Amino acid sequence: MASPGETGAASAELTTPDLGRSLPEVHRSVAVPNAGGFLRKFMVFLGPGYLVAVGYMDPGNWATALAGGSAFGYTLLSVALLSSLMAILLQALCTRIGIATGRDLAQLCRERFPRPVAVPLWIMAETAICATDLAELIGTAIALELLFGIPLLYGVVLTALDAFLILWLQHKGVRWVEALIFGLITLILACFVGQLAIAHPVWGEVLQGYLPQASVVTDSQQLYIAMSIIGATVMPHNLYLHTALVQSRAIGPDVAAKREAIRYAALDSSLALTLALVINSAILITAAATFHASGRTEVAEIQDAHRLMAPLLGSALAASLFAVALLLSGINSTVTATLAGQVVMEGFLRLRLSPVLRRLVTRLIAIVPAVAVTWIYGEGGTAQLLILSQVILSLQLPFAVVPLMMFAADRRRLGPLVAPGWQLAVGWAIALLIIVLNLKLILDFVLGN
Incomplete structure (x- = not known):
């Protein structure tokens, strides 16, 4: 129970005049009813x-899940489960600090840390977004090739046009964006339900x-894929994005209204991430x-997986569902990566670019390595590049998780809305685990393992 002094301090903090809105196009654009039952209010926060x-089911996840499943069977399902549980807690903490402070994670880092700390954090965040965009670019280009026969190099360039989809969606409003995303996720889930029905896995071994x-840590190959799964699941840019998205609801200024909003927002993200776990597990x-x-333990390329799926399962439908789901995942991820880039740039630098320009700049940065690898190695290099991009995300993750935990524990600023003990x-334990595994991964690399 907070003391009167703490409550007063929190009230002052929670009503601080706005110094810059997070995602101003959608900020407080969704009305929250003052009355109504649980379901009515929850639907507003959904x-x-x-x-x-x-972000937890983008093409980068596909590459890591395909490599892990083909090489090690069902062993790395434990990593997918652990990663999702970690993500559920971290995203719940994101909703808390976003609603309690009215600031997103990037804004808090800029305001609370000295410039020599804030600038490297911004660079790390931008690096993570570029790595994410690289995975989405390659995945979408591969899907275009599988479905329509568009050469990979041309597909890589064509993906830059998705910037105009972002512009159109943002003009329609955040609820339209959310509805489209939910619809695409439902279609992706339906595709994988169909694939599982055709694949006939051994459910006892799955469980x-x-x-x-222990082999996940002791085997350097398993650890590399495991870290890519963690990086592909607990994505740094999602921590920034979620703290901004929860501010799209017009929440009341009092502590009771914010506490209720935190509860609904955390439930929303927990259910969504559980669905993401189901899809990742299905892959x-x-x-x-x-x-x-x-016996095909070396399948890591998405193209190889698509080509082998029909003859191995005896069904062309499985391969078609696979390609359609990949394209939907790439389109879906495009939307959120662009929004995350906007949050990071505006929050750290107070620099606002149009969504289209921001998207094109990020995409051009990602196109360079994608085109180079495709040109030099052909399709054979895309899987390794996809997995490497997810390992980069894992290495960047502590630079977002540690500030998040610091703000979630800041009683002076959050007052009665500070995170429970x-x-x-658990959050600090997650941060420590990620740091230790990253150090182990770097040590294995240095030792040539």
Whole structure:
């Protein structure tokens, strides 16, 4: 229970005059009813979690899940589960600090840290967004090639046109964006339900795969894929994005209204991330049941997976569903990565660019390595580049998680809305685990493992 002094300090903090809105196009654009039952209020808060969940099922996740499932069977399902549980807690903390302070994570970093700290954090965040965009670019280009026969190099360039989709969506309003994202996620889930029905996995082995095994840490190959799964699941840019998206709801200024909003927003993100876990698991399970079970343990390229799926499963439908789901994932991820880039740039630099210009700049940065790898190595290099992009995300993750935990524990600024002790304890344990695993990964690399 907070003391009167703490409550007063919190009230002063929570009503601080606005110094710059996060995602100004949608800020407080969704009205919150003052009365009504649980379902009516929850439906108002339903949406931001699904925009965040998109990042947990992007083409980068596909590459890591395919590589992990084909090489190690169901073993890395435990990593997918652990990563999702970590993400659920971290995203819940994002909703808390976004609603409690009225600031997003990038704004808080700029305001609370000295410039020599804030600038490197901004660089790390931008690096993570470029790595994310690289994965989305390659995944979408591959899907265009599989479905329409468009050469990979041309597909890479064509993906830059998605900037205009972002512009159109933002003019329609945040609820339109959320509805489109939810619809695409539903279609992706339907595709994988169909694939699982065709693949016939051994469900007893699937359940056993969710139990942690020591080989994930002791085997350097498994650790590399495991870290890419963590990077692909707990994505740094999503922590920035979620703190901004929750401010699209016109929440009351009092502590009670904010506490209620935190509860609904956390439930929204938890349900959305659970759905993302189901989809990520489905990708890995499909790879394990289709490739690992038939002795194809080296399948990492998305194109190879698509080509082998029909003959191994005896169904052309499985391959078609695979390609359609990949394209939908790429389109979905495009929306959220662009919004995250806007949050990071405006929050750290107070620099506002049009969504189209911002998208084109980020996409051009990502196009360079994608075109170079495709030109030199052809399709054979895309899988390694996809997995590497997700490992980069894992290496960047502590630079977003540690500030998040610092703000979630700041009683002086959050007052009665400070995160509960158990959430802080688990959150710091997650941060420590990510740092230790990253150090182990770097050590393995240095030692040549």
